[in-house]
Every structure is written in C-alpha cells, then in structure tokens.
Amino acid sequence: xxxxxxxxxxLQILFKNRGLIxxxxxxxxxFTAIMSxxxxxxxxxxxxxxxxxxxxxxxxxxxASRQFIxxxxxAGGVRVESYSQAEAQALFDDSxxxxxxxxxxxxxxxxxxxxxxxxxxxxxxxxxxxxxxxVRLVVEGVAQDMTxxxxxxxxxxxxxxxxxxxxxxxQQAFSTENLQRQARAQFEAARSQKLVSINQRTPAQQAEEExxxxxxxxxxxxxxxxxxxxxxxxxxxxxxxxxxxxxxxGSFRRLLAAPISKVTLLGGKMLPNVITGILQIVVLFxxxxxxxxxxxxxxxxxxxxxxxxxxxxxxxxxxxxxMGILIAAIARTEGQIGGLSTLLLWGLxxxxxxxxxxFLLERFLKQLPMVVPHYWxxxxxxxxxxxxxxxxxxxxxxxxxxxxxLLFLAFGLWKFDFD
Numbered sequence: 001x002x003x004x005x006x007x008x009x010x011l012q013i014l015f016k017n018r019g020l021i022x023x024x025x026x027x028x029x030x031f032t033a034i035m036s037x038x039x040x041x042x043x044x045x046x047x048x049x050x051x052x053x054x055x056x057x058x059x060x061x062x063x064a065s066r067q068f069i070x071x072x073x074x075a076g077g078v079r080v081e082s083y084s085q086a087e088a089q090a091l092f093d094d095s096x097x098x099x100x101x102x103x104x105x106x107x108x109x110x111x112x113x114x115x116x117x118x119x120x121x122x123x124x125x126x127x128x129x130x131x132x133x134x135v136r137l138v139v140e141g142v143a144q145d146m147t148x149x150x151x152x153x154x155x156x157x158x159x160x161x162x163x164x165x166x167x168x169x170x171q172q173a174f175s176t177e178n179l180q181r182q183a184r185a186q187f188e189a190a191r192s193q194k195l196v197s198i199n200q201r202t203p204a205q206q207a208e209e210e211x212x213x214x215x216x217x218x219x220x221x222x223x224x225x226x227x228x229x230x231x232x233x234x235x236x237x238x239x240x241x242x243x244x245x246x247x248x249x250g251s252f253r254r255l256l257a258a259p260i261s262k263v264t265l266l267g268g269k270m271l272p273n274v275i276t277g278i279l280q281i282v283v284l285f286x287x288x289x290x291x292x293x294x295x296x297x298x299x300x301x302x303x304x305x306x307x308x309x310x311x312x313x314x315x316x317x318x319x320x321x322x323m324g325i326l327i328a329a330i331a332r333t334e335g336q337i338g339g340l341s342t343l344l345l346w347g348l349x350x351x352x353x354x355x356x357x358x359f360l361l362e363r364f365l366k367q368l369p370m371v372v373p374h375y376w377x378x379x380x381x382x383x384x385x386x387x388x389x390x391x392x393x394x395x396x397x398x399x400x401x402x403x404x405x406l407l408f409l410a411f412g413l414w415k416f417d418f419d
Contacts, residue, residue: 007271010242014272020238024276028231028284033295035223035355051079052131055088055097062108064146068119069103071142078138098127099135111146119143222357224288224300225381228313229374230345230354231284232277232320237341239273239324244337266413270321277317303384308391312380315401319373322408329415348372358382376400 015021054072058065072080083091083100091097102120110117121139123132246269288300303309327344331337352374353361361369369375380397383389 004271005268007268007275010269010272011275013242014238014276024231024235024238024280025283028227028280029287029291031227031231032223032284032287033292033297035227051077052135053081053097054078054135055083055091055100056080057083057085057088057100057102059085059105060103060107064108064111065103068107068142068146071145072138075138075142078135092122092124095124095126098124099132101135101139222382222386224284225378225385226354226356228281228284228381229316229352229377230349232280232316233323233345233349233374235273235276235280236320236324236327237337237345238276239269239321240327240331240337240341241334242272243269243328244331244334266325270325273321273324274317277320278313281313281317301385301388304388305384305390308394309384311391312377312384312394312398312401315398315405316377319377319401319405319408322405322412323373325412325416326408329412348374351375353378373401373404376404
C-alpha cells in the first residue's frame with residue numbers, strides 16, 4: 001500500500017504538468033503522423049501495379065481482337081490500357097505513353113479465313129530498351145499462339161471439306177463443325193491445364209537474398225514500432241527527475257525515515273513510470289490503428305499473437321523504468337539528468353533504429369545496434385507487427401530485453417544514493 005500511495009502522489013504531480021503531458025503523449029502522435037506521411041510518399045505504395053503499361057488501339061473490335069487483348073493480360077508482365085487511335089497518338093507525342101500496340105481492322109476476319117494480319121508496335125524514342133523487348137516478347141507469344149490455333153482450325157476445316165465425299169455416317173461424325181468444336185475445347189483446356197510447366201531455380205544465396213528483400217517492411221510501416229520504443233524510453237527521464245526533486249526538497253529523506261523499506265520506496269517511484277509507459281503505448285497504438293486510417297495513412301497492424309505483443313511491451317516499459325533508476329543513480333544534478341537523458345535516450349534511439357527500418361540500419365552499422373535495448377525492442381515489435389510472427393520467434397529479443405532490465409537495475413541500485 002505504501003508503494004501505491006507514493007505512486008499515486010507522483011502521478012498527481014505528473015498529470016498537473018501540461019508541458020510534460022504534451023511531450024509524453026502528443027509528441028509521439030505528431031512524430032508518427034508526420035514521419036508516416038513523409039516515408040509513405042518517399043517509399044511509394046507497396047501495392048502499386050508494377051506491370052509495364054501498354055497502350056492498345058483496337059481498330060478491329062471482333063472476337064479475335066478481344067481474344068488477343070485477353071491474352072496480353074493473361075500473359076503477365078504487361079498492363080493493357082485501351083485508347084482510341086487519336087488519344088494514343090496524342091499521348092505518345094506528349095511522351096506520356098512509351099509504346100502503342102495497334103490491332104488492325106479486319107483482324108478477326110483475316111484470322112478466321114487464315115489470311116495474314118500485322119500488329120503494329122510503335123515504341124517511343126525514350127522508352128526503356130528492356131521494357132520494349134519484354135513487351136515485344138509478350139505480344140509475339142500471344143500472336144504465335146493465336147496463329148497456331150487459327151492454322152489448326154483452318155486445317156480441320158479443309159479436312160472436313162475433303163471428307164465431304166465420304167459416306168453420310170462418316171460425314172456426320174467427322175464434320176467440320178464437330179472437328180472445330182473439339183479443337184476449340186482442347187485449346188481452352190490447354191490454357192488452364194498446360195502440358196508443359198516451367199520450374200525455375202535460383203542459387204541458394206540469391207534465393208535467400210530475394211526472400212529477405214520480400215520480407216523487408218516498407219518505410220512507413222516502422223514508424224509506430226519505432227516511436228513507441230523511443231517515447232516509452234523517454235519516460236526514464238521523468239523517473240529520474242521525480243527522484244531528484246524528492247531529494248531536492250527533502251521529502252525523499254522523510255520517506256526513508258518512514259516505516260517502509262527501500263525496496264518499497266523505489267517500487268513506488270518506479271510504478272508511475274510503468275503506468276505512464278502503458279498509457280503512452282495505448283494512446284500511440286490507438287492512433288496507429290484508427291487515427292492513421294482517418295488521416296488516409298496505412299494503419300498499423302497488431303500482429304497475430306497478442307500475448308507476445310503484450311509481453312514485449314511490458315518488458316519495454318520495465319526496461320525504460322530500470323533505465324530511469326540508472327540515470328537517477330548516476331546523475332547528481334538536474335542539469336546532469338537532462339544532459340544524460342538527452343544523450344542516452346535520443347542517442348540510443350538513433351542507434352537502436354527508432355527512426356529507420358532495422359534492415360537499413362544493419363546494412364550500415366552491422367552488429368553495433370545490438371548493444372542497446374532499443375534495438376531489441378524495435379526488432380521484436382517489427383517481427384510481431386509487420387512480419388506476423390509469434391512468441392516462439394522472438395525469444396532472443398525478449399531475453400535480451402530481460403537482460404538489459406537486470407543490468408540497469410543491478411548497476412542502478414549499486415550506485416544509488418538513498419541519502
């Protein structure tokens with residue numbers, strides 16, 4: 001009860017300080033909103049269609065031309081955009097489209113009668129060579145498939161005409177209509193059930209690099225985990241200042257004279273930091289889920305394992321609290337607390353990856369960020385919220401955070417001056 005009374009008194013003092021409340025609760029929201037918007041525009045939309053746009057001018061309008069356009073879409077890699085001839089030419093001249101595929105008039109009629117047709121591909125002088133070649137291969141592939149299908153149907157038609165001299169019973173069984181109907185059914189089956197499939201293999205190292213690249217979060221996805229870690233650790237300064245102010249006015253000495261243990265006294269001073277950190281997390285994650293959606297930004301996901309998330313955030317708050325005791329033990333003046341807090345909390349926040357994705361941080365600093373607790377907390381939250389892993393997958397991160405808690409408490413209590 002004594003620890004709760006001490007904590008209640010400290011919380012009353014805390015919530016009367018409007019400037020500190022804004023720093024602890026409003027600043028994380030502002031940082032998250034601004035950085036999410038900025039990084040989202042920088043990183044682009046992760047769901048953006050990356051297929052090569054192809055302007056298609058259909059001068060035919062028949063069944064064969066529709067089949068050709070559907071074939072382009074089904075082939076993959078290109079995105080068909082239909083235009084009239086005048087619209088496409090105007091956009092092409094204005095360099096807004098890089099290539100035009102023109103289906104000629106009478107394309108369907110010529111194909112049905114096995115007469116040649118020419119599909120025109122007009123490439124802009126500024127078009128990328130690789131994309132131009134890719135589009136050509138797709139167009140040629142679809143055209144060759146349709147050519148083969150047309151030639152087979154035409155051959156069956158000729159066979160049906162040759163069969164006209166056969167007895168009536170054979171004419172009915174092997175009529176041109178029956179043969180072509182059967183062939184078309186085979187063509188449709190071949191499109192969905194291919195006889196030949198392609199199995200592409202990649203060397204192990206390259207495959208692993210591609211897998212890791214696919215798993216990397218987008219820049220805007222890391223703002224909520226990063227700033228949650230940063231600003232929860234900011235409450236360590238509040239704990240240190242609260243202890244310093246108690247000593248300054250002499251109330252800390254009076255508490256020591258009261259019939260309570262030193263453990264209870266420190267527990268009462270640590271509890272407000274725990275409660276404040278939990279409130280920060282609730283406010284920031286509520287904004288991440290609903291506020292960011294209201295602003296048109298990508299909302300944060302809470303992952304698939306809520307127990308692992310709660311445990312990670314609890315260890316984060318306890319680590320921040322233990323760091324507050326450490327700062328209070330080392331610093332002797334209010335200026336020292338401010339300077340040490342700025343160095344530790346902001347400096348370690350930068351080093352621990354609170355302002356950038358960890359895969360970028362590790363690319364430049366290698367294993368150096370592993371020496372700070374911010375890194376392990378951020379790594380656990382990124383794994384839970386972005387990659388959707390569970391408790392079993394973040395055991396190393398939780399063990400590291402627990403180790404930092406014990407280290408900060410042990411050193412802080414060793415150096416703590418109760419007088």
